[in-house]
Amino acid sequence: MIRVGINGYGTIGRRVAHAVSLQKDMEISGVVKTKPDYVAKLASLNFKVFVPDKSYIEKFEENGMSVAGTLDDLISGSDVIVDSGPEGMGEKHSEIYRRSGVKAILEGGEKSTAAEASFNAYSNYSQSIGKKITRVVSCNTTALARTAFPVMESFGIKRIRATLVRRATDPNDSKKGPINAIEPSLKIPSHHAEDLKTVLGDVDVDTVAIKVPTTLMHVHSVTIETKKPVNRDALIDVWSSRRRIMLISGNDGRKSTAQVMDMARELGRDRSDLYEIAVWMESINAHGNEISYMQAVHQESDVVPENVDAIRALMGFMDSEESISRTDQSLGIKGRVI
């Protein structure tokens, strides 16, 4: 059994904790919380709760919560730490992980240089096998890699151009938004372009990002110039063979992210999440050497299966297809629904 500790039980951490607890070859050794809030209380129903260091214990005990130990204790009882705290903490913590010898996964908010490799299950699983620290790329980069890598494998890629229309904040946040505005990111290209290269390799990528007033999902508008000629049916075949891509149709009512997330609730997933990247069939165009499509990305959960696979890669599990299959089966990921 691989013992997995979760350092940072926020949007990603809690979801990875749940997904790990479904794996036959893994168990959760504990989760680190910094505040004794409702999320900590609910976490304690399923997992041992640790704190960063001894100075936090009093605050938890004052709020009627018992603490299983500190981050150091969790590290000594774990084979892998998933570091899913606020941006920048992963890099800070990676020193501790290196010193203690525990393996670690950082999330996409961290710089790529903070880890030995970056990770996307389809694109470059093998680069993280046996490594000490890897980094699962962000939700947006994961989504781009999911749909672009199969294209690269089958048709080759000359260049990728993508416009990322981003949700303003997550649903459980009442501080930041939704904003009442459309806000282009004026740092061009957006950081996703560089990030995508960490998993796809050296390919010509350009991305821009625009924030809009919603919390549910991101939507990407993607154009890819391929090396070989491509047609729509061949492209759909390629994507259909990947379970983490879900081909959906607006014809039967899935016209916006509102209905895509409604579908996720109907599927009965944990926290009503959607792990798959949903590509609208109507948006798929392919002729000559050009592909274009639009995809919806559930920012809270699409990286969850990647984290599970990254744990196996770090632990030296060689067979990426087998890892992906195990993860997908445990999470109910079946590709195109019906």
Add this chain to the structure above:
Amino acid sequence: MIRVGINGYGTIGRRVAHAVSLQKDMEISGVVKTKPDYVAKLASLNFKVFVPDKSYIEKFEENGMSVAGTLDDLISGSDVIVDSGPEGMGEKHSEIYRRSGVKAILEGGEKSTAAEASFNAYSNYSQSIGKKITRVVSCNTTALARTAFPVMESFGIKRIRATLVRRATDPNDSKKGPINAIEPSLKIPSHHAEDLKTVLGDVDVDTVAIKVPTTLMHVHSVTIETKKPVNRDALIDVWSSRRRIMLISGNDGRKSTAQVMDMARELGRDRSDLYEIAVWMESINAHGNEISYMQAVHQESDVVPENVDAIRALMGFMDSEESISRTDQSLGIKGRVI
């Protein structure tokens, strides 16, 4: 086994279908859909799908969906029909139900005169026992009745004044909102005041409603003048004894409807729903003969347990406490969480 048909598989219908399927004394005989959309396709994984009449069959079959029969067929195979279609359809259908002799539940969008009784489990379960048609009052009225009835029982009520701050539309709707405005309902009092009387009896009630740009929940600000003097501890005791009221605190992070619904996702409920009415502890004031409080209402699901109890009442099940207990246990409703 009580055979329950669902006529209208929308926001409420699909949730009631799921809740009914969890009851040991009930089963779903089928659900009626008018469109072969993604919701219909997902429904067909769990339930037999019927259509209003034969003219709909072709459209379903064209979309690769097989149809189990028409509404008439569903009625003959059911003991109770839950009519959860668009507003106004319940009243129209009630003629059909009366003619065929099947019992029926209408939802809160229908006029109270369309049914023999109105229903709230705490307030007036007994008035629907053995009736042919009853009506579960709306999400807002259900919420007001949930918290006001225990007050009425213990302290008596002279008058209720409530301001209902309403979500603009449901999360799966991308047509209507959220609006970018605050829109007071200029029909004063709002219809909720009259509706509340149908379950609480003749009490002095005044309500106003204000629409705001959000989809998650409603929030009510309520003031009640009691007949007997009341203090905060006594009030909290009274509410704590009712599982469908959840007393929550902003102190541990549940500061807005964003975190209340986030908590619901953590609880692992079906569709990440919250059946309970969440009352903020910090908002509870009680001294002399006056109570005031604020409560959050999950408009998509708070009436779901009431529908299940209403089915038992119609079928002549006498013991309201026992029905409420069975329903609550099946849905994981435990009152105050932790």
